[in-house]
C-alpha cells in the first residue's frame with residue numbers, strides 16, 4: 359500500500375477507470391493489481407468480495423462506477439466508517455482502479471432469501487413498487503446505481519434505516535425519499551427478499 363497517496367482531488371478517477379477498461383491489456387493489468395488489493399479486504403469482505411458476515415457488504419458484482427463514488431465519499435468524510443476511511447486513504451489511484459474493476463468482475467454467490475415466505479413475498483411487492491426504478495428489475499443496478507441483489511441482509515437493514523433517518527454515517531436525498539414511508543417491518547421484508555435475489 360502506498361505511504362503517501364496524493365490528495366484525491368488531483369486525480370480524475372472516472373478518466374482512469376475508462377483507461378483501464380479501454381483495452382484487454384489495460385484491463386488485465388488493472389485486474390492483477392485489484393486481485394492483490396482484494397487480499398487485504400478479504401478478512402472482512404470475504405474471498406473475491408463475497409462477504410460471509412451479514413453486517414459487512416459484498417463487493418463482488420458491484421458496479422465500478424458506484425464503488426468509485428463510495429471511495430470518494432469515504433475519502434471526503436461524507437460517508438462515515440472510521441476503519442474504511444483509513445483503508446481507502448491508504449490505496450493509491452492504481453490500487454483503487456484495480457480494486458473496482460476486480461470486484462466488479464466477481465460473481466455474487468447465491469444467498470438464501472429470508473426463511474419466512476410471507477415476509478419474502480411482502481419484500482418482493484415493496485421492491486417492485488419502490489426500488490426497481492433505480493436499482494433495476496433484477497436489483498443489479500447500472501453504472502449509476504448500486505447493485506443490491508444478493509447483498510447481506512444485516513447490512514441492508516442497517517443501511518436502509520440510515521437513509522430513512524438521514525443519519526450522519528450515510529445519507530442520500532434519493533434514498534431518503536425512497537425510504538421515508540417504510541416501517542421497520544417493511545425494511546426487514548425488503549432485506550429478506552433482496553438478499554436472496556441473484
Ligand code: HEC
Pocket residue numbers: 395396398399400401402403413414415416417425428429439441442445457528
Ligand atoms: C475490518 C473490516 C474491513 C476491512 C479489512 C475492509 N472493509 Fe470495507 N467495509 C467494512 C464495513 C464494516 C463496511 C460497511 C460500512 C458501513 O456502511 O457501515 C465496509 C464498506 C466498504 C465499501 C462500501 C460498499 C458498499 O456497498 O457501499 C467499500 C467500497 C469497501 N468497504 C471497500 C473495501 C476495500 C477496497 C477494502 C480492502 C482494501 C476493504 N473495504 C477492507 C469493513 C472492512
Ligand code: HEC
Pocket residue numbers: 415427484485488489490491492493503504505506509514517518528529530532533536537548
Ligand atoms: C430514485 C432512485 C432510487 C430509488 C427509487 C431507490 N434507490 Fe437505493 N440507491 C439510490 C442511490 C443514488 C444510492 C447510492 C446512495 C449513496 O451514495 O449512498 C442507493 C443506494 C442504495 C443502497 C446501498 C447499497 C450499498 O451497497 O451500500 C441500498 C441498500 C438501497 N439503495 C436500497 C434501496 C431500496 C430497498 C429501495 C426501495 C425501497 C431503493 N433503494 C430505491 C437510488 C435509489
